[in-house]
Amino acid sequence: MCIASEGDRADVSDYQITAMESANPLAGTSPGFADASVSAHDRRQRVWSLLRKACEEIDRAGWIALAAEGNGGQI
Template identity: 50%
Template sequence: MLVITVDLVPGGYEPMRRTIAAMRIANISDLADISDYQIVANETSNPLSGTPPRTIRCLIQAHSRRQSVWALIATACEEITKSDPPTSSGGG
């Protein structure tokens, strides 16, 4: 399993560091050369965008394990973004 955390460090001031998002990527294909992965991503609320805390679950299917770990993370981010519900633009 891969665990990715995103920490915010305002102004580079370490005592203010806080985790704002995390993602877990679990191989569900017994480490086959072409594998499927379960993704669980958590994000804290964001007062700037007005979004509440959320958890997103999705799958990656048929990913080649011979690629860089960054390719897997990028694909996971794409799947999370596609699974993310659209926000309201607040128009009239």
């Protein structure tokens, strides 16, 4: 997962999130990626608050499957 600040690092900032994951045979998921965002995050909070918000948003995001040819589904 990549979390990138958008803007000038004000006390309240927006963030763009991109995540990738490998295939998971136990869950039956293919490799893929997703984009999401966190808006109006108070930067005076601990980093764990931002990470929690990012995980929640990326979990709700529309994942795009990647074609994994010849590598056992790994990316």
